[in-house]
Amino acid sequence: MANDREILREIWEGKLPVSFRLDSDEVADFREPDPFYLMVPRLSYFPLVTDKVKKHFLKYVTNDKQDQEMWLEYNGQPLKWHYPIGVLYDLMFSTEDLLPWSLTVHFDKFPESEVYKFSNKEMIEAYFMACLKEADVLKHRGQIVSSMQKKDHNQLWMGLQNDKFDQFWSVNRKLMDCPAEFDHFKYIPFRCYVDDGYRQKLIKPVAEDGRKKTLRDLLNEMFPGRNSVRVKTHGMFPPLETPLQWLSEHLSYPDNFLHLCVI
């Protein structure tokens, strides 16, 4: 049960200030394009929020690049758009740098080897739903997602897109619900971001002896032998005593996964 509305609310309200700058090499107009400032929600994905950015910067780019995909880059690294924004920030933002987060917008030379190409929002929606289904499979063996109607899926997606807490959570609550005979998920859906990728493992939220596992346990299981592993999520370091079930219910991203960045 995701009952702690205060936490959920705080999580949902997380926004980041981002300044988008067009790569100076690609400027075709004689005017210098102004940087575009935007508050982007942590829980969303970049392609959902960059419409205006694209429109703004498209004016300054030569005609032959108009049809190309826009891609973002920070510190020379292209941004993987299928990570939620908060994850990308936690991963890539270096502590010496100052907010707002300045990203460089590119239209040319899309790095196909590193980033997936996306053509439209349906692709993002498909990816989101896939993650959601994957999470549900891990949690409830896929029963709840499959029993949901199409309109519920749509509601989830629209709620995320339009930044509507109530709309989203009215459906997501079902996903956070536990089936009657259990009070915990089957497995915890999470991803540990480490070494330029992420790792997943089947980890139960409850130990064999019935004890609720904590973050510490997860880390021990994920990284055996490493003692001082710090994990960042949602821009903060959760205490290691936090129980996994609660963590999964409250600190998941909208795709129902826990995204933990290992520092």
Next chain:
Amino acid sequence: MTATVVCTNWRDNILTQLQERNRKESLLFQDLISQHTKAFENATRLYSENLQLSIQNEKLKTEVRSDLRTQERIQQIEQKLLANAEELTELHRRKGENSQQIIDLNTLVQEKDKIIATKDVTLAENTAKIVSLQAEVSMLDQSNRELKYLNDTLRDEHQALQLAFSSLEEKLRKMQDENRQLVERLIKYKAKDADRMNEENDNFLKNRYKKMQKEIEEACRDTRGTSPEELVEGVGPLYQFTVPTRLTLKFDAHEGEVSAVKWSSVDRLLATGGADRKLKLWDVSKGTCESKGSLELWPSTLTLRGSLVLGASNDYATRVWTIADQRLRHTLTGHSGKVMAAKFLGEAPKVVTGSHDRTLKIWDLRSRACIETKFAGSSCNDLVTVDSAGSIIISGHFDKSIRFWDSRRNRVPTI
């Protein structure tokens, strides 16, 4: 309890962390960024509006200009249309002219064709003529050849005849020589005869002369008067040494007085002038006198010279006629008195007249004008021109004087 405390501990931890995070990350920038986006949107909107307005402005300007321009273009188009219409009429006219020319040229061509046809006909005729002429030529050649043959034969005959002729000529010459000789002999004999006759004549003449001398001597002792009325003057040359004694002819010359009489030195003509104002010419050669003609004048004197008759008249004028056709040639007027005498002056065609008005006038017959007037002082009765050059004129006057004039000089020696 501890679990909840522990629960709340980590939960509070998480909450505070999240709140801290939010504060740091979003709250700081929220307002700023929203304001910025607003300002940005405003700016872009204004920019786009500005762009649109300037575009509209441009469009309006171009519309205005294009209005003008459309009007100009309309004018230009109209002008072009006019020019095109003119060109069209011009071209139509030229087309008409060209077709007219074509028609004319066609007629010319037809005429030329006709001419060519006629020329062809004449050409055919001419070739036919040539053929016939060639035939004629051949015929003529043939006849020519025949004639040449004849000519040759004639020449041979002629040569033969010439030989005969030359022999005859020889004979003739011989005859003529004989004849001449005979004639010479005859002349000699005749001459001898003539000499004998001359001698006889001479003797006879000598005898006669002697006789006459005797008679003359006798006559000188015995004088006789002559009749003034009807005198036939013997104008004969001096070698006729007889004074006329016999009256040959007597006739009535004029109705009234006969005032002047003169012989013509050329023909046997006698000219007489009378008071009947007529000048008559008489032919005395046949022994009769015939009136040749009568001429109007009041003659006082007559002069005959060559073929001309000069009559001085009492009507103050002098007239000249030709004898042959009896036509009045000149009338010389100028005297204020009767012309008493008129004579031909030495070199023709000068005439000198003396008049009652005490003047002598010299006239030029060619110009019929008076060349000179000499004042004599007295009425001139009669004139004589002395020498053939006509330089000296002698005039007898009423005042019993005779004046000698030099026609070359203007002086008057008088006697």
